[in-house]
Amino acid sequence: MGAITAREAKPTINDVAREAGVSKKTVSRVINRSPLLNDATREKVEKVIAALGYVPNPQARALALRRNFLIGLIHDNPNAQTVLNVQEGILSAIRDTEFALVVRPVNRRSPRMLDDVRAFLEQQRLFGVLLMPPISENDELARVCEELGVGYVRMGSAQLDSGEHLVESNDREAVRKAMEYLVALGHRRIAFVAGPEGFRSARERELGYRDAVKAAGLPQGPELEAAGNYTFETGKLAGDKLLDATERPTAIYSCNDEMAAGVLHAARERGLSVPDDLSIVGFDDSPIAAHIWPPLTTVRWPVAAMARTAALKLIDPGHASGQPALFPSIFIERGSAAPPRR
Amino acid sequence: MGAITAREAKPTINDVAREAGVSKKTVSRVINRSPLLNDATREKVEKVIAALGYVPNPQARALALRRNFLIGLIHDNPNAQTVLNVQEGILSAIRDTEFALVVRPVNRRSPRMLDDVRAFLEQQRLFGVLLMPPISENDELARVCEELGVGYVRMGSAQLDSGEHLVESNDREAVRKAMEYLVALGHRRIAFVAGPEGFRSARERELGYRDAVKAAGLPQGPELEAAGNYTFETGKLAGDKLLDATERPTAIYSCNDEMAAGVLHAARERGLSVPDDLSIVGFDDSPIAAHIWPPLTTVRWPVAAMARTAALKLIDPGHASGQPALFPSIFIERGSAAPPRR
């Protein structure tokens, strides 16, 4: 059995070729599933590959093919669970392929952000990158990818780019539906906690709120609106403002769950019972939504599925080409919303 | 200025050499900071590199050097924020180096887990990997790395490995101190929610609890103990059990925050006020700790700093060689613990 070979060294394509009595090119064909290859030869080579435990060197392949098998995730999302869900989604798409996932958090506020990303892309020469919100809304970033010839797909809550570069969720409609649920419960005075300026997702969710307000002819005005930046703390502040208004709302829609938790906190401090005195509905279905009391009625953003599709679009553009993939959100009814008292 | 060259193609080392009028070997020496090199030459070459915007091809380097610049993070941690903090820590260590971070979540329960990891390591030929808890406690996994010649560093809550492969936190002592805090508040009947079997961190935290119980001569027994698996749901179940005991505890120590939130939930269902009727203390300082009501008194695990050190150990073993790096946890006093009523 077998010649005397170094135990430690990993077998190379040459070892396989020699052992199988074929040229390295033939082995290469086997690896790459070339169709123009005799089945008998293929089997023979595959047997040797298995026996030797040969695994092609990805660096060598990357060099010869002038493309590597790394896909990058560029993000600056404050919600850890969301980021991890995206990573899971991507991983599920590249599982059992030769691709691997490289992560790169960035700081949206840094003036060097674009240069950082550019340097990163130039240095690593990634196959492509996935841009997740909110940084995905940055058009300059997309342009940098374009310029550097790096494939990219943006995950967004609105029509940000052409179909081949986009995976989309319909936050606006999802919020409208959640609002309709509150209206159906009997609420009229529904306040809104908006997200940070410049976030497309925040904008879309606000539009959904306004759609519903207009459609149902609900009261509106500055007393019924507050803004935050997606954090628990700013949600608490927004809750403080809305609940101290002269005419208190019976329900508050917060455009993400962290802020909804902050609103809940503010209500609790005022001795208000949720949902009896105040209904609260959020967005995202963060883990926190199920873990606070009462559990939060919210909207689940199918983030892992979006990420999965985004990754598939990146590594196999032909497969899912054309129109943007649109992912509907799901309304999750839990315990934080009920008919208004009286 | 300059010769007529293709605009689009990335410059190679040959372009730099030609433009600078030196050999590619000399350019290579500049890139690799070889000391035996004339300063004037070095500057000349560096100027050309900057002018051309040349960036060495990492795949080619990886091939020639027989090592790449990818470090992997292998994890199966259920806490998203912790995972992200670890990623941040690693990134801060490799920022401005040529290293990049590849993530690889695994499923601890899968029987194929070890094979998956082995395949991953063989295929990607990483420079090294970081193992974060709880998977870092798996000795077989470490052995696989060893066998494959992949560098590794384990992050753990106990002496898991020799110093060069370990970054350590002292959970046991941290829990003991948190318990002493409860004792100092006047609690005697303190129950414990343990973590899942087989988790070293859970074991260490339990030992910390027992240390304190013994030192203060507190009551103990099966009525004062319950186990969970680090999730909110199992924490709720543990809370149900402990709070329905014939003699109810005045405080509950939960060995992580998610479960503490579950306990809080259980208390709330029974109409108990926290912290007046029941004090609760957790561990981890997950984001949830600050976002529930009342905010949770807990222990912060310096996870990002640990990850940073782990990454540094990996990429520059000489620098931080020898003894394991030990990271003390910090006690965070918030609102969920108070003196017992009466």
Added chain:
DNA sequence: GCTTATATTGACACCGGTTACCAAACAGTG
């Protein structure tokens, strides 16, 4: 049986860096 089309396979250069080894240039000795 001979020519042409088709299926398989191999030889060789090349991807963009690295190292090994050698030659040239320059300096310091006796």
Added chain:
DNA sequence: CACTGTTTGGTAACCGGTGTCAATATAAGC
């Protein structure tokens, strides 16, 4: 001035794969 020793730069081979294109074998056409 010849003889070493020390810097420096050049050449060629190599890392482990891939593409191109020619060579061979086999099948088909007349």
